[in-house]
Amino acid sequence: MAYGFLVIAVVGFSTTFFVPLAKGAFRAPPVIYVHGALLFGWLLFFIAQATLIRKCRFLTHRQLGIAGVVLSVGIVISGVLVGLHATRRDLAAGGDDFVLGQFVNILIEMFLFGALVAAAIAFRRHGESHKRLLLLATISALAPAWLRLRHLFPGVPEPFVTFSLLADSLLLVAIARDWISLKRVHPVYIWVGGTMVLVHVVELLAITSAPWLQLSRFLLG
Structure with missing residues (x-):
């Protein structure tokens, strides 16, 4: 799944970042580049950590964990700044x-990602919970890449809803793996994953509601 996450990110951002960047047509504030580098750094970190576990290099895995803490903090901070810039621009x-x-949704997503990573750190001695929490955090972080697939598939109806649902459908893949391999579904997927999906549903339903708009106006000053 770690490699699949990287593919989704590359394809999703191909039309809005990689292709324009290759053509010399991409212009953005430095924080956009920093946030992008941190996110792709996280995906590479996720692949590296999963590989180290598969090779039973547990000490190196634990030592490299501090890089994940730094990356996650950087992603949350830069993500908020990118959301602020993009909202004001648009x-x-x-x-x-x-x-x-x-803008409110962006703040919630950054908090959700940070909270899932923090929970994974808290459960770092419980490998089965730890890895699933990090998987959920990465699924959550990939939402912007999924939403940019609308540029590749312009005919998709209600792209914001459709691609948001596809992003969370990765949880079903993880659940299926548990069911096939273990004959049960880990509680992290049921309770934490279920809460993540619920948060995303609320975001979809409330994005243009009066409380959302009032809060956004307040936060934007």
């Missing part, structure tokens, strides 16, 4: 209530 260009409400 509102200045005539953005609607959807753009305004999405």
Whole structure:
């Protein structure tokens, strides 16, 4: 799944980042580059950590864990700054209530990612919970890549809803693996994963609601 995550990120950001960057047509504030580098750093870190466990190099895995802490903190901070920049930019260009409400969603997603990583650190001595919490954190972090697939598939109806649901469908793959291999589903997937999906559903339903818009206006000043 770690390699699959990297593929999703590369394909998702191909039209809005990699291809324009290769053509010399991509221009953005430094924080965009920093956030992108941190996110792809996280995906490479995730692959490395999974590989180390498969090779039974547990000490190296634990030592490398500090890099994950640094990456996750950087992702949350830069993610908030990117959300602030993108929201102000799009509102200045005539953005609607959807753009305004999405800022709250961005903040929630950054908090959710940070909380899942923090929980994984707290359960680092419980390998079965630890790895599943990090898997959920990475699924959550991939949502922007999924949403950018709308540029490759413009005919998809309601792209924000459709690709958000596809992003969370990765949890079903993880659940299926548990069921096939262990004949049971780990509680982390049921309770924490279920809560993650519920949060995403609330975001979809509330993005243009009055409380969301009021909170966004307050936070944006």
